[in-house]
Amino acid sequence: MSPRGRQVLLAEGLARQGHVAPAVEACYEALRLDEGDPLVHTLLSDLFLAGDFYDEAIAAASRAIELDADCAPAYLSLGLAYDRRGGMWDQSILVWHELAEVVPDLVTAHVQLGEAFAAAAFEEEAIEAWKKALELDAHEARAMYNLAVAALKKEGMATALPGFRKAGELDPSQDDFFFALAGVYDDGTPAPDPIDVPPDRDSRLAAAFALAFEEDFFSAVDLIRLILDDNPDDPEALALAGYLYLKQEAVNEAMAVALRALAVSTKTPTAVYVLGAAFAKRPGLNRNAARVFGALAKAVPNQPMPHVLLAESLLGLQRYGQAKQAYLRAVELDPTFVRARFGLAAVLLTEGEYALAHHEIRRAAYHDTRRQGLFWQLYDVYAEARE
Amino acid sequence: MADDAAASLYQAFVNQDPAAAISVIERVKQSGVAQAKLFDQLFAPAMSLLGGAWASGAIDEYGFTQAAVVAEQITSFVTPPTTAQDTGVTILLGTMHRDLHSIDKDITAAALKEAGHRAIDLGEDVRPAEFLERAEETGARIVIVFAQMNSTALSVSRVREMFAAGGRDDLVLFVSGGPFAADVSLAKRVGANGVVRGAESALKLVAKVTGAAVPGAAR
Numbered sequence: 001m002s003p004r005g006r007q008v009l010l011a012e013g014l015a016r017q018g019h020v021a022p023a024v025e026a027c028y029e030a031l032r033l034d035e036g037d038p039l040v041h042t043l044l045s046d047l048f049l050a051g052d053f054y055d056e057a058i059a060a061a062s063r064a065i066e067l068d069a070d071c072a073p074a075y076l077s078l079g080l081a082y083d084r085r086g087g088m089w090d091q092s093i094l095v096w097h098e099l100a101e102v103v104p105d106l107v108t109a110h111v112q113l114g115e116a117f118a119a120a121a122f123e124e125e126a127i128e129a130w131k132k133a134l135e136l137d138a139h140e141a142r143a144m145y146n147l148a149v150a151a152l153k154k155e156g157m158a159t160a161l162p163g164f165r166k167a168g169e170l171d172p173s174q175d176d177f178f179f180a181l182a183g184v185y186d187d188g189t190p191a192p193d194p195i196d197v198p199p200d201r202d203s204r205l206a207a208a209f210a211l212a213f214e215e216d217f218f219s220a221v222d223l224i225r226l227i228l229d230d231n232p233d234d235p236e237a238l239a240l241a242g243y244l245y246l247k248q249e250a251v252n253e254a255m256a257v258a259l260r261a262l263a264v265s266t267k268t269p270t271a272v273y274v275l276g277a278a279f280a281k282r283p284g285l286n287r288n289a290a291r292v293f294g295a296l297a298k299a300v301p302n303q304p305m306p307h308v309l310l311a312e313s314l315l316g317l318q319r320y321g322q323a324k325q326a327y328l329r330a331v332e333l334d335p336t337f338v339r340a341r342f343g344l345a346a347v348l349l350t351e352g353e354y355a356l357a358h359h360e361i362r363r364a365a366y367h368d369t370r371r372q373g374l375f376w377q378l379y380d381v382y383a384e385a386r387e
Numbered sequence: 388m389a390d391d392a393a394a395s396l397y398q399a400f401v402n403q404d405p406a407a408a409i410s411v412i413e414r415v416k417q418s419g420v421a422q423a424k425l426f427d428q429l430f431a432p433a434m435s436l437l438g439g440a441w442a443s444g445a446i447d448e449y450g451f452t453q454a455a456v457v458a459e460q461i462t463s464f465v466t467p468p469t470t471a472q473d474t475g476v477t478i479l480l481g482t483m484h485r486d487l488h489s490i491d492k493d494i495t496a497a498a499l500k501e502a503g504h505r506a507i508d509l510g511e512d513v514r515p516a517e518f519l520e521r522a523e524e525t526g527a528r529i530v531i532v533f534a535q536m537n538s539t540a541l542s543v544s545r546v547r548e549m550f551a552a553g554g555r556d557d558l559v560l561f562v563s564g565g566p567f568a569a570d571v572s573l574a575k576r577v578g579a580n581g582v583v584r585g586a587e588s589a590l591k592l593v594a595k596v597t598g599a600a601v602p603g604a605a606r
C-alpha cells in the first residue's frame with residue numbers, strides 16, 4: 001500500500017467515526033502527498049458540509065468533479081452544499097441532473113432534483129422528478145412528503161394531509177415507535193420459530209412482538225391467539241393484535257381490539273397508539289385522534305413521534321399554530337426527524353413563511369441522506385471501482 | 388340507555404345487519420344525543436364489545452371481519468361530517484394586479500373553504516375594478532388581497548379607492564403578503580382593515596368579523 005493510500009484511509013476512518021477536525025487535517029496531509037486525488041477532495045467536501053462550511057464544501061466537491069466527472073459522491077456533496085447554501089438553484093438543478101445520469105437508479109438524486117426545481121419555482125418539473133423517484137422506489141417517503149407539500153401549495157391542507165400521513169406510513173420510524181413503546185428493539189437476534197416458543201404468556205408475547213418486528217404477521221397472530229385463548233383480557237396482546245390488523249389495513253378490527261384493550265387497562269401505551277393510528281385513518285376523526293395522541297405525547301413526552309402524530313391531527317382541525325408547537329417540540333427532541341421537518345415546513349407554508357419552510361425541507365434532505373448513509377454508500381462504490 | 392344501545396349496535400354488527408345498526412343509531416339520535424357525540428357514546432363502546440367478543444372467541448375471525456364490514460358501512464352515520472357546514476359567508480380572494488404569487492392565496496382560500504366559507508378565488512393579477520365588480524355580483528362582505536412585492540402592496544390602495552368610488556365603504560378589506568408582514572403600518576396606509584398572516588390568521592379574522600366559530604375550537 002502506498003503512503004498516499006494509507007493517509008486517505010486514515011482520513012476516511014476518522015471521518016466515518018465523526019472526528020471532523022482530525023479528519024480534515026488528515027485530508028490536507030493526503031493532498032500534500034497527491035493534490036489530484038478526487039477521493040480526498042470528496043471527503044473534504046463532506047466534512048465541510050458536516051461543519052456547515054458550504055462554500056468550502058462546494059469548492060472541494062467541484063475540484064473532485066474536475067478531476068473525475070464520474071465521482072458520484074462529490075455530486076452528492078456538491079448538490080447538498082448548493083441546496084443548503086441557498087440562492088444557487090440553477091447550479092443545484094444541474095448537479096442533481098448530473099448525479100441522476102451518473103447513477104440513474106439513485107432514487108435520492110431524483111428526490112433532490114425535485115426539491116431543487118421546487119425551490120426555483122418549477123413546480124411541474126418538481127412533481128415529475130418526485131414521481132420518477134416513486135417509480136424507482138414506491139416506498140420513498142421523502143418523495144411522498146414533497147408531493148404532499150406540492151398539494152398543499154395548490155389545493156390546501158385538506159388535500160395535502162392524507163399525503164403527509166401516507167408518507168409517514170412509508171417512513172419506518174412510525175413502526176419503530178410502536179415497538180419502542182413495547183420495549184422491543186432490534187438487537188440483531190432473529191425471532192424464534194413459533195414451534196420452539198415455551199407455552200407461557202410472556203414467552204409467547206415476546207416472540208409475537210419479535211415476529212411482528214420481522215413482519216411475519218401470520219405467525220405473530222397465531223401466538224396472540226394462544227395468549228388470548230388463555231386470557232382474553234390481556235391488554236398488551238390485544239394491542240399487538242390491533243397493530244397487526246392495522247398493518248393489514250383492517251382499520252375497524254384494529255380499532256375494536258384497541259378499544260377493548262383500553263377498556264381493560266387505560267395504561268397500555270401500545271393500545272393508545274393503535275387507537276390513535278386507527279382514528280387518523282378515518283376522515284372526520286381528527287378530533288379523536290388529537291385527543292388520543294395528545295394523551296400519548298403526555299405519557300411519553302420525550303419521544304418525538306407522538307408530537308408529530310398529534311401535530312398531524314391538529315392540522316386536520318385547522319389548528320395550525322398548535323400543530324407548529326407540536327412539530328417544534330418533535331424537532332427539538334430529534335433534529336434529524338424528517339417527518340417533523342416536513343410537517344413544520346407545511347405549517348410554515350400556511351403562515352406564508354416560504355423561506356423558513358424551504359429551510360426545513362433542506363434540513364430534512366440533509367438528515368435523510370445522512371440517515372441513509374448515502375454519502376458513504378456512493379463513496380465506497382466509487383472507491384472500489386477505482387481499485 | 389347508552390350501554391343498551393351500544394349492546395344493540397354490537398349485536399347488529401355481529402348479525403351483519405346494517406339496517407338494524409342504522410335504526411339503533413337513529414333511535415339514539417332521537418333520544419337527544421348530538422351527532423358529534425355519537426361516535427364516542429355509541430360507536431366506540433359497541434366496537435369495544437366487538438373486540439372483546441373476538442378476543443374471547445365468542446366470534447371467529449370470519450365473523451369479526453364481517454362485523455367490521457358492517458361497522459364500516461355505517462361509520463358515516465356516527466362520525467362528524469368531513470366537510471364543515473356552510474357558514475353563508477362569502478369571501479373574495481385575489482392577488483393584486485401585476486402580482487403572480489399564488490401559494491399564500493391558494494392555501495388561505497382552501498382553508499376558508501374547508502371551514503365552510505364560500506371562498507371565491509379570483510386568481511392572480513386581479514385589477515382593482517374586478518374586486519369591486521365581483522363583490523357586487525356575489526354579495527361578498529370580505530375581500531382579501533394578496534401582494535408579495537412592495538410595488539403591488541402599495542397599489543392595494545387602489546382597491547380601497549375603487550370601493551369608495553362604488554359606494555362600498557362597508558366592504559371589509561384584508562391584505563396579506565410579505566410587505567404587510569414586514570411593515571404593519573403599510574396596511575393602514577392602503578386602507579386595509581387588517582393583515583392576514585397565513586391561513587389560521589385568515590380564519591380568525593373572518594370569525595372576528597362575522598362572529599363565526601373558529602375551526603377546531605372546542606364545542
